[in-house]
Amino acid sequence: MRRSLFAILPLLIYAVPALAQDPPPGIRLSTTYQTQNRPLLAVRPVEGAGPTGEVLDSITTIVQRDLLNSSRFNVIEGVPQSLRTGAVDYAQWNSLNVVYLVTGTVAPATDGYEISLTVHDVVYARVVHEGRYVLPVAESPAFRMAVHALSDQVVQSALNAPGSAATRIVTTRQHGDGNYDLLIVDSDGYGLRRIAGFGGLIYSPTWSPDGRRILYATGGDRWHLVEREVATGQQRTFDPGGDMIYTPAYAPNGTTIALGIWRENGAEVFQYDISRSGGLRKLTGNLSTVSMYPSYSPDGRRLAFMSDRIGRPAIYVMDEDGGGAAMLSPFIAGQSSDYAAPSWSPTGSRIVFHGVWNRQMRGSYQIMVADADRQGAQIEQITARGNNEDPSWAPDGRNIVYTSVGDGPGGLYIIDAESKNRRLLARGENLRMAEWSPLLLRASDLAARQ
Amino acid sequence: MDGERNETDNKVNAMKRNVWLVALVMVAATAACGKRQAPVQPEPQTPPPVQAPPPARPAPTPTNDGAAEREAERRRIISILEQTVHFDYDEATIRTDAQERLAAKVPLLRANPGIRIRLEGHADERGSVEYNLALGMRRANAVRQYLMEFGIDGSRFETFSYGEDRPSVQGATESAWSQNRRAEFRITTGI
Numbered sequence: 001m002r003r004s005l006f007a008i009l010p011l012l013i014y015a016v017p018a019l020a021q022d023p024p025p026g027i028r029l030s031t032t033y034q035t036q037n038r039p040l041l042a043v044r045p046v047e048g049a050g051p052t053g054e055v056l057d058s059i060t061t062i063v064q065r066d067l068l069n070s071s072r073f074n075v076i077e078g079v080p081q082s083l084r085t086g087a088v089d090y091a092q093w094n095s096l097n098v099v100y101l102v103t104g105t106v107a108p109a110t111d112g113y114e115i116s117l118t119v120h121d122v123v124y125a126r127v128v129h130e131g132r133y134v135l136p137v138a139e140s141p142a143f144r145m146a147v148h149a150l151s152d153q154v155v156q157s158a159l160n161a162p163g164s165a166a167t168r169i170v171t172t173r174q175h176g177d178g179n180y181d182l183l184i185v186d187s188d189g190y191g192l193r194r195i196a197g198f199g200g201l202i203y204s205p206t207w208s209p210d211g212r213r214i215l216y217a218t219g220g221d222r223w224h225l226v227e228r229e230v231a232t233g234q235q236r237t238f239d240p241g242g243d244m245i246y247t248p249a250y251a252p253n254g255t256t257i258a259l260g261i262w263r264e265n266g267a268e269v270f271q272y273d274i275s276r277s278g279g280l281r282k283l284t285g286n287l288s289t290v291s292m293y294p295s296y297s298p299d300g301r302r303l304a305f306m307s308d309r310i311g312r313p314a315i316y317v318m319d320e321d322g323g324g325a326a327m328l329s330p331f332i333a334g335q336s337s338d339y340a341a342p343s344w345s346p347t348g349s350r351i352v353f354h355g356v357w358n359r360q361m362r363g364s365y366q367i368m369v370a371d372a373d374r375q376g377a378q379i380e381q382i383t384a385r386g387n388n389e390d391p392s393w394a395p396d397g398r399n400i401v402y403t404s405v406g407d408g409p410g411g412l413y414i415i416d417a418e419s420k421n422r423r424l425l426a427r428g429e430n431l432r433m434a435e436w437s438p439l440l441l442r443a444s445d446l447a448a449r450q
Numbered sequence: 451m452d453g454e455r456n457e458t459d460n461k462v463n464a465m466k467r468n469v470w471l472v473a474l475v476m477v478a479a480t481a482a483c484g485k486r487q488a489p490v491q492p493e494p495q496t497p498p499p500v501q502a503p504p505p506a507r508p509a510p511t512p513t514n515d516g517a518a519e520r521e522a523e524r525r526r527i528i529s530i531l532e533q534t535v536h537f538d539y540d541e542a543t544i545r546t547d548a549q550e551r552l553a554a555k556v557p558l559l560r561a562n563p564g565i566r567i568r569l570e571g572h573a574d575e576r577g578s579v580e581y582n583l584a585l586g587m588r589r590a591n592a593v594r595q596y597l598m599e600f601g602i603d604g605s606r607f608e609t610f611s612y613g614e615d616r617p618s619v620q621g622a623t624e625s626a627w628s629q630n631r632r633a634e635f636r637i638t639t640g641i
Contacts, residue, residue: 174615178612178616179615201612201615203580203583243587243609244584244587246583247580260580262584262587265595290584290588292580292584293580313581340578340580340581341580354578359540362540362577363576363577363622365578389578390578390579
């Protein structure tokens with residue numbers, strides 16, 4: 001008797017919290033991995049006579065990892081020795097179930113290398129892309145980004161879909177004293193580095209649509225916005241007024257921004273023109289409530305935002321002029337939900353945010369995806385453990401970066417909204433508030449002169 | 451950069467406090483009180499702990515017999531005015547215990563109309579980072595509003611929020627969280 005009790009107790013302990021996590025109607029838990037449907041891709045080791053073997057290897061490895069990270073392919077790890085050189089034998093590749101094959105040949109060029117890149121459709125035994133591109137020398141800080149642009153070209157050529165390799169993620173790292181540094185990291189986790197901060201409060205960094213500038217809110221004696229040129233470190237500051245400012249977001253035109261501003265007894269979403277430091281216009285208007293976290297749709301006509309106008313933080317969608325606001329996050333009677341930090345997909349109508357349907361579970365936020373064009377439809381919850389916050393879409397509209405603590409090592413993670421595969425991008429429990437850049441470089445920028 | 455400036459600010463403020471101490475003694479002697487005395491001084495970002503009395507300083511006029519009493523009174527005023535109030539989870543409503551603490555500040559604020567205070571709202575670590583900034587602001591504003599209902603001029607308060615970024619107690623326990631949901635009071639000028 002006693003023995004069986006001991007056996008049951010641990011079961012109960014685990015079962016109770018598991019039941020509490022079951023989402024109510026309106027939210028569908030969807031965290032299972034579905035990777036079997038991805039086409040198989042192989043990157044044949046890049047060949048060439050000029051550059052060192054090390055350089056060739058690094059090009060191959062970067063492209064291979066990028067294509068795996070794109071979440072759109074399964075990638076062959078080791079290419080059989082017999083298939084590493086010579087003319088492409090489609091039948092042999094086909095027998096390995098490979099669908100897409102990438103080959104490349106590198107030759108020295110002025111100030112770098114010229115690479116001839118070919119993407120093959122193995123099943124139809126044809127070339128779907130062939131291009132010649134100029135890469136900077138491997139020692140150049142621009143080298144890896146250039147290779148990433150080639151990876152995105154492969155995705156585009158094979159699947160007619162955008163990639164997200166030639167990108168960076170901006171984030172903040174909080175010190176023990178509560179102050180923040182501003183950091184960026186490449187999409188493959190390489191080169192995490194501090195670009196600003198050195199103490200002080202830094203909140204909600206966001207990329208300009210051209211990827212050249214980062215805008216963030218900072219406090220101290222007076223709250224203001226700082227826009228920083230990533231390449232040069234040059235800064236401009238904006239003071240739209242108000243007691244506090246929060247969560248700036250660029251409109252697609254790169255000059256209009258939306259942000260939260262605290263005035264008197266509450267915070268509302270405002271529009272502001274940074275090109276003339278003026279044109280402040282209020283988009284939401286509910287005295288004594290808090291509205292913030294705006295995020296523009298790719299056409300700039302709509303905004304997602306958070307508001308606690310019904311007494312709890314919820315996600316809404318409205319027109320760019322502030323009209324027609326409608327709730328997007330699930331409304332479940334009797335539940336004190338809490339949703340925040342919406343990010344509008346750059347390729348469509350999906351909106352990702354973090355939240356909990358019961359605020360007693362605050363501190364264990366999960367990542368959820370909704371569709372702005374299907375309001376009232378079921379929301380998809382794509383994480384289930386730990387505390388996950390501040391999601392942001394990659395320019396491919398598929399991968400999502402977010403901060404996570406308590407489900408594996410703490411840090412920045414990337415999850416594929418389709419397969420729910422996730423990977424650790426950068427380790428650090430004190431990394432907070434991540435945002436994914438737009439594409440920073442395209443293969444066409446590297447095209448060799450004919 | 452900020453750290454350096456804070457240090458300088460602290461020194462400058464310490465000097466200014468001395469100057470104000472002399473001024474207060476003179477003002478008290480002539481019983482001429484009530485005029486707004488100075489523009490708001492910049493507030494150090496990392497001020498001394500709330501409950502700790504200000505560091506002992508040599509009295510500016512050691513021959514003056516009343517100086518020690520006046521210094522004690524000054525310290526008493528500071529300690530009451532800078533007493534922290536706490537909030538319930540996700541709330542900015544003034545609790546009963548906070549009402550008592552705020553009520554104790556009212557006569558001192560009335561008697562010392564030159565005193566200006568920076569109200570700093572804080573949140574516990576749960577909740578979204580930026581939303582917690584707003585929650586802290588809500589708490590600071592709730593305190594300001596409450597004191598205004600006692601007839602205290604609202605322009606004497608500057609409100610600020612650190613959200614969840616300046617916990618007074620580290621840790622992910624209910625006890626730590628309840629200590630961290632608070633509004634702090636920094637006297638910026640007038641004493």
